[in-house]
Amino acid sequence: MNKLLIVGTVAFDEIETPFGKTNKVLGGAGTYIGLSASHFNIKSAIVSVVGDDFPQEYLDLLKSKNIETCGIEVVEGGKTFFWSGRYHNDLNSRDTLDTQLNVLADFNPVVPEDFKDSDVVMLGNLHPNIQISVLDQLTAKPKLVVLDTMNFWMNCALDELKTLLKRIDVITINDEEARQLSGEYSLVKAAEVIQAMGPKYVVIKKGEHGALLFSGNDVFYAPALPLKEVFDPTGAGDTFAGGFTGYLTQTHNVSFNNMKNAIIFGSNLASFCVEKFGTERMEELTRGEVQTRLQEFKMLTQFNIELTK
Amino acid sequence: MNKLLIVGTVAFDEIETPFGKTNKVLGGAGTYIGLSASHFNIKSAIVSVVGDDFPQEYLDLLKSKNIETCGIEVVEGGKTFFWSGRYHNDLNSRDTLDTQLNVLADFNPVVPEDFKDSDVVMLGNLHPNIQISVLDQLTAKPKLVVLDTMNFWMNCALDELKTLLKRIDVITINDEEARQLSGEYSLVKAAEVIQAMGPKYVVIKKGEHGALLFSGNDVFYAPALPLKEVFDPTGAGDTFAGGFTGYLTQTHNVSFNNMKNAIIFGSNLASFCVEKFGTERMEELTRGEVQTRLQEFKMLTQFNIELTK
Numbered sequence: 001m002n003k004l005l006i007v008g009t010v011a012f013d014e015i016e017t018p019f020g021k022t023n024k025v026l027g028g029a030g031t032y033i034g035l036s037a038s039h040f041n042i043k044s045a046i047v048s049v050v051g052d053d054f055p056q057e058y059l060d061l062l063k064s065k066n067i068e069t070c071g072i073e074v075v076e077g078g079k080t081f082f083w084s085g086r087y088h089n090d091l092n093s094r095d096t097l098d099t100q101l102n103v104l105a106d107f108n109p110v111v112p113e114d115f116k117d118s119d120v121v122m123l124g125n126l127h128p129n130i131q132i133s134v135l136d137q138l139t140a141k142p143k144l145v146v147l148d149t150m151n152f153w154m155n156c157a158l159d160e161l162k163t164l165l166k167r168i169d170v171i172t173i174n175d176e177e178a179r180q181l182s183g184e185y186s187l188v189k190a191a192e193v194i195q196a197m198g199p200k201y202v203v204i205k206k207g208e209h210g211a212l213l214f215s216g217n218d219v220f221y222a223p224a225l226p227l228k229e230v231f232d233p234t235g236a237g238d239t240f241a242g243g244f245t246g247y248l249t250q251t252h253n254v255s256f257n258n259m260k261n262a263i264i265f266g267s268n269l270a271s272f273c274v275e276k277f278g279t280e281r282m283e284e285l286t287r288g289e290v291q292t293r294l295q296e297f298k299m300l301t302q303f304n305i306e307l308t309k
Numbered sequence: 310m311n312k313l314l315i316v317g318t319v320a321f322d323e324i325e326t327p328f329g330k331t332n333k334v335l336g337g338a339g340t341y342i343g344l345s346a347s348h349f350n351i352k353s354a355i356v357s358v359v360g361d362d363f364p365q366e367y368l369d370l371l372k373s374k375n376i377e378t379c380g381i382e383v384v385e386g387g388k389t390f391f392w393s394g395r396y397h398n399d400l401n402s403r404d405t406l407d408t409q410l411n412v413l414a415d416f417n418p419v420v421p422e423d424f425k426d427s428d429v430v431m432l433g434n435l436h437p438n439i440q441i442s443v444l445d446q447l448t449a450k451p452k453l454v455v456l457d458t459m460n461f462w463m464n465c466a467l468d469e470l471k472t473l474l475k476r477i478d479v480i481t482i483n484d485e486e487a488r489q490l491s492g493e494y495s496l497v498k499a500a501e502v503i504q505a506m507g508p509k510y511v512v513i514k515k516g517e518h519g520a521l522l523f524s525g526n527d528v529f530y531a532p533a534l535p536l537k538e539v540f541d542p543t544g545a546g547d548t549f550a551g552g553f554t555g556y557l558t559q560t561h562n563v564s565f566n567n568m569k570n571a572i573i574f575g576s577n578l579a580s581f582c583v584e585k586f587g588t589e590r591m592e593e594l595t596r597g598e599v600q601t602r603l604q605e606f607k608m609l610t611q612f613n614i615e616l617t618k
Binding site for chain 1: 398399494495496497498515518519521527528529530532535536537538539566569570573574603607608609610611612613614
């Protein structure tokens with residue numbers, strides 16, 4: 001089976017939305033990416049760090065989804081990264097209430113031996129130097145390296161981020177971040193500028209408005225599935241990234257046409273993530289449900305126009 | 310040929326965007342709808358009113374596009390409706406600088422005899438009572454009645470609007486208006502509530518994020534074409550409506566699947582409208598350009614996933 005290497009946080013989240021409030025629950029980019037990618041026939045591993053306050057049952061949950069966890073370092077006497085946030089009524093914006101880096105402050109990622117020749121590498125949102133360190137440990141050039149990042153690193157580690165951009169194939173960022181990184185308002189122009197910085201493919205995530213894939217003159221647009229209820233957007237972007245890279249790892253085909261499919265799978269999985277709080281929906285999600293929703297995505301977007309004279 | 314009856318303003322606009330400023334130019338919902346619908350093999354007529362300050366060359370332009378103008382009343386000594394607005398930097402919002410109703414204040418629409426049995430009726434944004442008056446003059450039940458309206462009428466003529474909603478088949482409104490009319494934030498729920506008010510089909514326009522079509526449990530999503538430059542959004546919604554109704558008039562098929570195609574044609578034509586100021590791009594647009602862009606829409610949205618086991 002093809003291998004997907006994931007680096008990203010494994011953490012505690014405390015989430016408040018207009019629909020309710022959680023206690024400390026399982027969260028983190030690495031967790032969401034891993035759960036999402038577990039829907040494909042691949043081998044995957046998460047590289048991350050937690051404290052010894054992290055429950056064994058959460059690690060067991062990841063293992064039960066066939067995710068290799070030996071790359072998740074457990075720091076004795078350390079505390080796990082904690083984030084808490086409150087979403088506004090439109091669910092499109094949120095306030096961070098608390099961030100406790102804890103063991104993440106001194107995180108030195110160690111790639112498991114068996115994953116140093118991974119086919120696809122998914123660099124979840126972290127300091128660019130941590131992401132670079134993961135790439136430095138690889139013994140074979142991956143088929144594809146995908147980077148997720150955010151405005152925070154553009155503000156405080158732009159040089160490191162620009163160095164990293166030269167070493168990756170795909171970047172996934174949201175629309176506002178694409179505008180910030182490129183200095184261009186038009187997303188078409190922004191994608192051009194960002195491609196010139198390194199990545200051949202630029203994926204721009206627009207939340208409830210879907211996602212765009214740009215490469216050269218090619219553009220693809222995947223809508224988000226219109227949902228009756230969005231319960232909690234936490235992890236949707238990471239779930240998208242997990243579906244995107246999971247599908248590309250399984251199919252081992254990085255043509256633009258296959259990337260379209262990967263975008264659809266990412267959108268598909270993300271549409272489930274937001275239906276319940278935290279990772280709850282992703283933990284119980286079956287492959288049958290994913291296949292059924294794929295049909296909904298086809299209904300939603302496919303048309304058949306006969307050209308008129 | 311099948312007949313499309315259009316009611317809507319024919320007016321003067323003065324537009325300011327971050328890219329420049331026009332003098333008084335040709336504008337109005339009826340104008341944009343008519344120019345857009347002229348790309349189909351149909352007979353169309355505009356019902357509207359102008360003053361005697363309205364240049365003959367503008368009427369000649371409409372005639373040259375095979376649009377019947379005998380339903381556009383010219384009021385001797387009257388002044389044509391005038392609107393002026395300034396768009397903000399993101400082009401998604403605008404301030405109205407001036408509105409002079411002029412002859413529109415006493416507009417009594419008169420449907421030309423030959424169009425009282427039209428196949429499709431497009432009620433452009435106007436007071437609901439004017440739109441109702443047009444329906445009252447018809448001698449045969451149309452295949453389809455499409456309504457465009459806006460928040461202004463929800464605020465000041467909601468009862469009349471609700472009466473009208475019971476007599477139409479399709480409503481096109483933007484996302485904020487759908488939320489206001491329904492009292493629901495989720496667009497899926499909003500579309501359900503609005504369907505219960507009358508129209509079997511609800512089209513929600515999301516500007517640069519595309520358009521959604523809802524009917525019962527069916528949903529279709531058409532993206533807006535990502536453009537390098539959006540020059541002037543004026544008339545984009547009306548151009549969308551003109552493409553939507555023009556296509557449905559020509560094909561005379563109001564199945565959900567054919568409505569999907571109509572949405573794509575509407576989005577296609579609207580993507581040209583915003584490329585230049587006012588009606589400029591629509592005046593010069595050729596059918597060849599429309600067909601080429603249709604291919605771009607296919608590239609943008611169509612994918613081919615083989616289901617995995």
